[in-house]
Amino acid sequence: MGNGHDYRIPEPTVAVQPCPLCAKDKWHALTSLANLRNDGRSANQFSNRHPGYTGSLWIMLARDYLRRIWEGKEDASELAARILCGEFARSESSTSVEKGIMAGIEKPGASLPLPISIDWSHQEFVYRWQFGVQRDLYQLLLVSKRARKCERANCPTPFFVAKKLPRRYCGKACADEAVAETKEAYEASGNRPPRREKKNRKGRKGQRP
Ligand SMILES: [Zn+2]
Numbered sequence: 001m002g003n004g005h006d007y008r009i010p011e012p013t014v015a016v017q018p019c020p021l022c023a024k025d026k027w028h029a030l031t032s033l034a035n036l037r038n039d040g041r042s043a044n045q046f047s048n049r050h051p052g053y054t055g056s057l058w059i060m061l062a063r064d065y066l067r068r069i070w071e072g073k074e075d076a077s078e079l080a081a082r083i084l085c086g087e088f089a090r091s092e093s094s095t096s097v098e099k100g101i102m103a104g105i106e107k108p109g110a111s112l113p114l115p116i117s118i119d120w121s122h123q124e125f126v127y128r129w130q131f132g133v134q135r136d137l138y139q140l141l142l143v144s145k146r147a148r149k150c151e152r153a154n155c156p157t158p159f160f161v162a163k164k165l166p167r168r169y170c171g172k173a174c175a176d177e178a179v180a181e182t183k184e185a186y187e188a189s190g191n192r193p194p195r196r197e198k199k200n201r202k203g204r205k206g207q208r209p
């Protein structure tokens with residue numbers, strides 16, 4: 001904008017070593033953030049791997065909002081809008097613009113970066129993300145039904161993006177574990193496990209009493 005005072009949020013620092021897991025799985029950063037454990041070490045590890053990912057938003061707060069969005073809580077849409085519109089960053093920059101105006105450095109009407117731009121000739125809005133979490137959350141919004149939570153109660157990484165629907169578990173390990181747990185529970189209760197678990201066995205037709 002050529003006014004000499006740049007209030008834009010700084011570009012994320014370029015990672016010296018880009019996260020190798022992100023190269024294999026485009027949801028790696030977003031799911032790791034949602035699954036982040038409640039300790040400082042995990043948070044540090046995450047931000048070393050994905051520098052600048054949450055912009056000016058505190059990592060743990062970003063994680064909590066992301067979880068509510070993922071679970072489709074009543075404020076999911078509102079929280080997603082706040083992250084995608086950079087509401088948190090914008091309120092900070094707006095304060096700094098106001099300070100600039102008060103100090104006489106900045107002219108009133110100094111504009112803040114908008115999260116959208118207009119492509120007039122293609123007749124569309126274009127979303128302009130500034131941090132990785134905005135880019136990925138926008139991608140998740142486009143496939144929001146695939147944002148799933150693993151149904152296994154003690155799953156260590158329950159937030160996942162399903163490749164196909166329906167999906168109840170985050171992966172094979174949890175699905176197998178869940179089958180084993182169900183079987184154990186049936187055995188403990190003295191009942192037989194559900195029949196459908198046996199469906200792949202040969203010669204089932206001839207087994208009728
Ligand atoms: Zn990654």
Ligand SMILES: [Zn+2]
Nearest residue numbers: 150155170174
């Ligand atoms: Zn799981």
